[in-house]
Amino acid sequence: MxxxxxxxxxxxxxxxxxxxxxxxxxxxxxxxxxxxxxxxxxxxxxxxxxxxxxxxxxxxxxxxxxxxxxxxxxxxxxxxxxxxxxxxxxxxxxxxxxxxxxxxxxxxxxxxxxxxxxxxxxxxxAVGMPGMTAWYGLTQIMQPKPGETIVVSAASGAVGSVVGQLAKLRGCRAVGIAGGAEKCAYVVDELGFDACIDYKAGRLEADLAAATPNGIDAVFENVGGDVFDASLARMNPFGRIALCGMIAGYDGEPMPIKNSRVFLTMRLTMRGFIVSEHMDLWPQGLQELGGLVAAGKLRxxxxxxxxxxxxxxxxxxxxxxxxxxxxxxxxx
Amino acid sequence: MxxxxxxxxxxxxxxxxxxxxxxxxxxxxxxxxxxxxxxxxxxxxxxxxxxxxxxxxxxxxxxxxxxxxxxxxxxxxxxxxxxxxxxxxxxxxxxxxxxxxxxxxxxxxxxxxxxxxxxxxxxxxAVGMPGMTAWYGLTQIMQPKPGETIVVSAASGAVGSVVGQLAKLRGCRAVGIAGGAEKCAYVVDELGFDACIDYKAGRLEADLAAATPNGIDAVFENVGGDVFDASLARMNPFGRIALCGMIAGYDGEPMPIKNSRVFLTMRLTMRGFIVSEHMDLWPQGLQELGGLVAAGKLRxxxxxxxxxxxxxxxxxxxxxxxxxxxxxxxxx
Missing domain, CATH: 3.90.180.10 (Medium-chain alcohol dehydrogenases, catalytic domain)
Structure with a gap:
């Protein structure tokens, strides 16, 4: 040494x-x-x-x-x-x-x-802070029921990939948003999401509409900006939004939520959160995440x-x- | 006839x-x-x-x-x-x-x-739909604790006036936002709010900061736009927002939430609601509101x-x- x-x-x-x-x-x-x-x-x-x-x-x-x-x-x-x-x-x-x-x-x-x-x-x-972030947002804020449609942005990332896989295990339709065809193919083919929208392809709204024929019941938001506004436009009544990040604005760009009216018309609930403030739930979450990784069910x-x-x-x-x-x- | x-x-x-x-x-x-x-x-x-x-x-x-x-x-x-x-x-x-x-x-x-x-x-x-709207937003979404600071926009209106008075009865600091000196004087002198900001006076941010020295713990939002953004900038961690209306945008103007980052940094919860969807709570709310009006405690x-x-x-x-x-x- x-x-x-x-x-x-x-x-x-x-x-x-x-x-x-x-x-x-x-x-x-x-x-x-x-x-x-x-x-x-x-x-x-x-x-x-x-x-x-x-x-x-x-x-x-x-x-x-x-x-x-x-x-x-x-x-x-x-x-x-x-x-x-x-x-x-x-x-x-x-x-x-x-x-x-x-x-x-x-x-x-x-x-x-x-x-x-x-x-x-x-x-x-997956068995650390990113996995717990996904687990907390999904189970404590989004609370999806079987058959509901959830959308997660940055879907191929450390957090987003866990959100979608946990949602699938709970019987939901999981739709990802990611940047590029390669990441989207991975999200669908390897992670098992039902669909993934390439936001770089220039058809965000239309592609998201096609992938969410029954609207969106819950969103896990990592990106913000246009990506978030596109999801908001598809929300169903009483939709839930776990606000985890707005990476598109981290360099100081303005990051307005343009579709603000939807919060009112669809009676949405949005909550920002920091998983390290909820340490009481980590043992429960890590047990599930660790078990799934060990069993090969969480990739x-x-x-x-x-x-x-x-x-x-x-x-x-x-x-x-x-x-x-x-x-x-x-x-x- | x-x-x-x-x-x-x-x-x-x-x-x-x-x-x-x-x-x-x-x-x-x-x-x-x-x-x-x-x-x-x-x-x-x-x-x-x-x-x-x-x-x-x-x-x-x-x-x-x-x-x-x-x-x-x-x-x-x-x-x-x-x-x-x-x-x-x-x-x-x-x-x-x-x-x-x-x-x-x-x-x-x-x-x-x-x-x-x-x-x-x-x-x-006060003992009808507007009063119930105030009661629901305050008790079910804002859930203020004694000593906390709440802000309500359109404070002299049918809904806003009830929000602030109910908050005062619960031991909160109540700050209103209204248009014009006459309305603000009424909100403070007759309704008993601790302060009221005249958004037409051109010093919205500074006046709101002075009236909320300990920040804002909960907001009842009726207006949207710049008024809402000013409140967001003063939010304390774990603040709650009852989104009731965005009257500033009802003629179709864009109504972006510019201070979106605050939802993340302050871990805010925002919920849009329609009081007619919560009829189960009307008997309880109307009993309180009717009793207060009859007793002269709700003006x-x-x-x-x-x-x-x-x-x-x-x-x-x-x-x-x-x-x-x-x-x-x-x-x-």
Whole structure:
């Protein structure tokens, strides 16, 4: 083991689109651990859209990422040194060590992982925060009944792919929206959605109408903008909308909801949510998600960038939809 | 009693703003009533914003008002002839006889009224559909806790005035938004709101910020547009929005929600509703509202137009905010 490790800190806040020089690579000494602490070598870093919002200095659900501090992020890795009674060297753990090759913890907020039937990286995806985000939005907000039609945008992504598969398992018609024919083919052929609309094909409204002949009963929204307005136009009375993200507006573009009248005429309910505020439901959700992944009933796909230095470019690409499935960075 | 009565029918659908020639006055014979029927002489007609949406031929929660048919509307009046076992001449009743001096009913959907402590006209306002709209939105969607701040737009109106007074009775800080200094003075001095913002004064955002030093926990929205966006900008985490109307857009103007991101960052819940779909709660709500009016604890104001012929102009004025309090038409 070397005596140093690398991490990426926020160097400056983006003006519009994120650029590589918003980040700075640092190489720092591996710290000595004190009694009650443990040292983790991270294997994978998760890249997620929420990080873009943290880079802004605006009032939101979380304090902004501080300049000069390690970029926030979920990680999975292995304990390489421990003076903590509950963790031993070799334990696989999930934590929030950020864009960093290593991290020190006192054990709080660290979760031991069983990789017997579920691969380590899946704990950052379908059996981690993205999977729980899908599970929470579907079961707690959308509450679809068998036979209802649900629509999810960014359907090939880490969250959207789980939303649709869980909806299918509950007897719903699942329709995805994704960017490009390849992603749409994957959503239908491999994930088992009933249909997927390619929003880049230029026929969003017509294609969505054809794919939702009985209208839409519930939406899981990741994108916002025109994609969201198209779904709103197809909503049935008493429709439910889980608002998870508006990635189309994360660079500061105006993101108006134009079809606002539909909320009134169709008596819709919309709720924005942050899954980390509902930790009480994680055991229940993770049990279902882990069981489905272990049984091969919940499929997922990963885009893996190699090495911490590749993280900024992978992150910028993800914000533009260039990833295909869950975006990870392999750190070892 | 004359042998004829007057009614107003929809002559044409508005293109943009409603104009008087969208209506046509008809004088028709008073019908003979059959066994099981009764005849009502209407005393007051209620004019309400929802009627504007019914004039459009668009997909909504209700079928559009048919061309050539009597304009829809709530009425209160007196039974003048009866062959119905449960109604006798002289009974005061509330019904949906529309923009019409008289109406025939088989008793279904007709409600007998007790005017001992509550004036007849109040059953079209604070103790009728507008009051129930306020009660439902506040108690079922906004669910404010004592000490929380609620904001209601169109605060001097039939619905808004009740929202704020019910919130005050529940220990909340109630802030209104209304058009003009006179309405705002009424909202604060007579209705007892803590503050009222005059949106016509040109300082909407700054005035609302000053009146909501602890942010906004729940909104009752009647107006939409810039007024709604201003409230959204002040929302606290987990805020609730009862979406009742968007009167600013009823003539077909685009009505985007510009501050859409706040739904995500503040994890807001918004629900559009139509109070007539929740009849199960009317007995409970009307009991509270009737008791408060009878006890003088729920105040209201009426704008009364004289005679059915005055209804179109009064309706057009109401859509522009020219009324002050509940808009009625006195028919007798």
């Amino acid at each position: 070397t005596n140093t490790y690398k991490r990426l800190v926020l160097a400056s806040r983006p003006r519009g689109q994120v650029t590589p020089d918003n980040f700075r690579l640092e190489e720092v000494p591996v710290p000595e651990i004190a009694d009650g602490q443990l040292l983790v070598r991270n294997h994978y870093l998760s890249l997620d859209p929420y990080m873009r919002m943290r880079m802004e200095d605006v009032k939101s659900y979380a304090a902004p990422q501080a300049i000069g501090e390690t970029m926030i992020g979920g990680t999975v890795g292995e304990v390489v040194a421990s003076k903590h009674p509950k963790f031993k060297v070799g334990d696989k753990v999930q934590g929030m060590f950020g864009w960093s090759e290593m991290g020190v913890s006192d054990g709080a907020l660290l979760r031991k992982l069983d990789t017997t039937h579920v691969p380590l990286s899946a704990y950052l995806g 997922f796909r990963e885009s893996v960038a190699q090495g911490l230095e590749a993280a900024p470019e992978a992150f910028i690409g993800m914000l533009k939809g260039k990833n295909f499935g869950k975006q990870l960075v392999k750190l070892i | 004359t042998n004829t009565y007057k009614r107003l029918v929809l002559a044409s659908r508005p293109r943009g703003q409603v104009t008087p020639d969208n209506f046509r006055l008809e004088e028709v014979p008073v019908p003979e009533i059959a066994d099981g029927q009764l005849l009502v002489r209407n005393h007051y007609l209620s004019l309400d914003p929802y009627m504007r949406m019914r004039m459009e031929d668009v997909k909504s929660y209700a079928a559009p008002q048919a061309i050539g048919e009597t304009m829809i509307g709530g009425t209160v009046g007196e039974v003048v002839a009866s062959k119905h076992p449960k109604f006798k001449v002289g009974d005061k009743v509330q019904g949906m006889f529309g923009w019409s001096e008289m109406g025939v009913s088989d008793g279904a959907l007709l409600r007998k009224l007790d005017t001992t402590h509550v004036p007849l006209s109040a059953y079209l306002g 209201f104001r009426e704008s009364v137009a004289q005679g059915l012929e005055a209804a179109p102009e009064a309706f057009i004025g109401m859509l522009k905010g020219k009324n002050f309090g509940k808009q009625l038409v006195k028919l007798i």
